[in-house]
Amino acid sequence: MMRLPKFTYRVPRTVADAVKMMSDAGAEGQFVAGGTDLYPNMKRRQQTPKTVISVTRLKELNQIAGDGRSGLRIGASVSLTDICEHMLINRDYPFVAQAARTISTPILRNMGTIGGNLLLDTRCNYYDQNYEWRKGINFCLKKDGEVCWVAPGSRKCWAVQSSDLVPLMVAVGAKLKLVSTLGERVVDAAGLYNDDGIDYLRKRPNELLTEIQLPPRNGWRATYKKLRRRGAFDFPVLGVAARLDLSDDGTVKDAKLILGGIAPAPVEVKEAEQALIGAPLDEERMQAAAESCYMKARPLDNTDFLMNWRKQMARPYVLRALQELREQ
């Protein structure tokens, strides 16, 4: 791996300064928080910003406010370790801490942030390689090349959405605050992700993610299941985020089932949700939902494990998520 390319490093103290600096830097600018995704990518020359603007010193990005009754607002620069350990999150949104604990390793979680994880670059075995390796295969569609080696006939990049928190945030209906020199806006997490490995965020490059807003916990429950080779380090090759709203008699009032790690964007499986809504959460319904997820999951051969096996794993992993929610 090469060393970091030269760049200017700027450390704003207010959000206003940060977005101003980004506006000044233009297309060559890039925000950085923990740097666990950006810096390795810079060493491999997948990203080569001339100006890197750190958001770690922005006070409002480091705060956690609210609770399960009013909803929780988490600053985008809060470290993943703090997410894992935070008392209120563990009490009112334990599934968020649980999902965060599956990310990478303790050391990387000390540096990595919740905002950085939600904006994680899409990943692919043809893309997450050093410069010489990529040059050896004539590069790929996502960076410097013309062909998507995963699907050579495709005009689209199939790099994979690989964050563990993304499917969960989409499933629970989190909202994200984006700030730029033009002002601020709040979007649904579901609306942020685009099914294209290159253009994977529906966000202008100069917009800064400042806050993650979790909705109040009025009865719904959620969980996240992650498939990977090892108990640490590995990115998900399948992530299952599920949210259920049950009435007192056990009928499913509302359901969300989001699959991660199998496509450029998180995949909502509406058929599975429909299979669950309006009926009690029995074995037959859960099996039907798992089957719908299996049908919908179409991973390609660009992560660890064989794609066919990853697809098959949708059944047991969705089933496990639903069984856990039934017990909660």
Add this chain to the structure above:
Amino acid sequence: MIDEPRIHDYGDGANVHKKVSLEFGDMGEGFKEADLIREDILFYEGNTHLPMEQHAAVAHFDADHKLTLWSATQTPHYVHRALAKTLELPASHIRVIATPNGGGFGGKSDPFNHEIIVSKLSMMTGRPVKVTLTREEVFYCHRGRHPVLMKIRTGVKKDGAITAMDFQSFLDGGAYGSYGVASTFYTGALQTVTYNVPRYKFRGLRAFTNKPPCGPKRGHGTPQPRFALEVHLDKIAEELKLDPAEMRLKHLVQPFSVTANYLRIGSMGLGKCIEKVVEGSEWKKKFSNWDRENRKLPEGKGVGLACSSYICGAGLPIYWNNMPHSGVQLRLDRQGGVCVQCGSTDIGQGSDSILAYIVAEILGIDPFDIRVITADTDLTPVDLGSYSSRVTLMTGNAAIQAAERARELLTMAVAEKLSVPIENLSFADRRVFDVENPETGVTFAEAVVLAESKFGTIGTVGSYTPPRSPGRYKGAGVGPSPAYSYSAAVAEVDVDASTGIVTVERIWIGHDIGQSINPALVMGQVEGSVYMGLGEALMEEMTYRANRNVVHKFPSLLEYKSPTTLEMCDVVTYLIEDRDPNGPFGAKEVGQGPLLPVMPAIANAVYDAVGVRIDEVPITPEKVLTALRDKAKGREARFGPKRVPDVEWPQPLKVLTPAEGGDGKEMPRVAVHS
């Protein structure tokens, strides 16, 4: 045969690096005696060493035109020779220093390009030059485990006694030779040293392919055939409805015997290893005994057993010579200090400290009184290097000889001074004293002063050359060793039938170490072997993009999957101490042997747990799930290779076995007239 272009100017032609065909004893007779003949085809995927530290080297060609190379190498002596040859410098002007390094596992045994490059560049510039490989470059240097396809055919009696074994191996060598000829022979050498194999045939072929070169990795060429053999024996035990532990116990090779392929066995503690792991794992309470209907463990849980053996040092060096394999020099100073100098290379196994323990034991002083200087071709006598599990046995014996010679000089001087008969003097607690009258004595430092006064400067040397092997046939050079270590393991696994994911919960492993010099180091090697074995058994593989210029699929520590501490299982280690007359204080090796039974024990346990045979490593969830689905559909409950390539083997070189009255030489070839 078509005249195909050669890949290299060495090798047996075209893309074939080496073709071997050996036959020991009357195979026809052997198979005729058998009650059951079984044939299996298995595959062992290639994997790499994955040391924590990447290779690095610094060279300095100084003002008086002498070259010094500091390198993270396991074999400074062989690097020294390679530099002299390639740089065309006198060997006496080259100094190679093996630096402390972050792990070798065989991956730092070859003389490497970068070692020669930094030397040449320093000669050209007159400045020090350094190269550190990136992790990707380490993957491409490789020299790791060969992918090997194997076919094994064995005849057995009803009680499991082997009557004949026919073994074929096909090695994917990668682009260059490395130690590939030895690797090829090793895939056929050690099948005979665990259980009695009266007649044995081996054919092996190593082919060049467009991949990083394979070479020696821990176990060098033997984990693959050991995996095949131990899984094959498990299947034989099932066909014969025998307990696999009892079947093995019943047919162990005899200690102090000579095998069909002329390997001289010394001490043999495998029986005790098996008994220990069977008892410790409560095997009898867990093993299904081939009865899936009345299982003792719940479905999905299983136990498997496998055994192995490994050499304690190769019997021959890699270049032909009659000199010792290891030399030790001792210098005693008047302050009572002892300096041990030896060319051996500590790659983390603790070989430096072994020298100190052994010398201290013989001179009756504390290891902390000893300075150890190793792995510097200017300062230390030659030791061939850290490979083939040779270091403790060979440097240990050389150190014993040097220390005994020093003790003799001290004894003479002290005996004279104290007027005590020589045979009465003993060395202990930093003193030299009369055993009949322990108060009469001198301190060790005083003893050195007396000896130096009498004889002049006190320095002694010791050296070690392995005993000659009884094998005299062409190819008999690979396999002989002064001693063989033995291991047995039981693995207990959990297999998730809905995903195919295998979790190894615990491994009980018994290792016949002969004699522990330092039990903590021995246990460390055993546990480290289990850890490496889990990776080879379950996930590690060197895979390439065939359609994309044969790039390595993922040359990174993130995507080349190797276990983390979270995947490590519990390990229960039993050390069996059955002293070998050829080992220093009876010690045998532990660096490589305990790796070998881990992979087949896990494969056998997976079968016990869910009733499917995974006849190749790594045993990935995809393969297990595929086999489980096939089983559910009534197809063969197995995942693995189905055929081996058709090869025109050369006429086998035939050798009569010792039992047939052979003398270790090949039989004259008889011309065949048609």
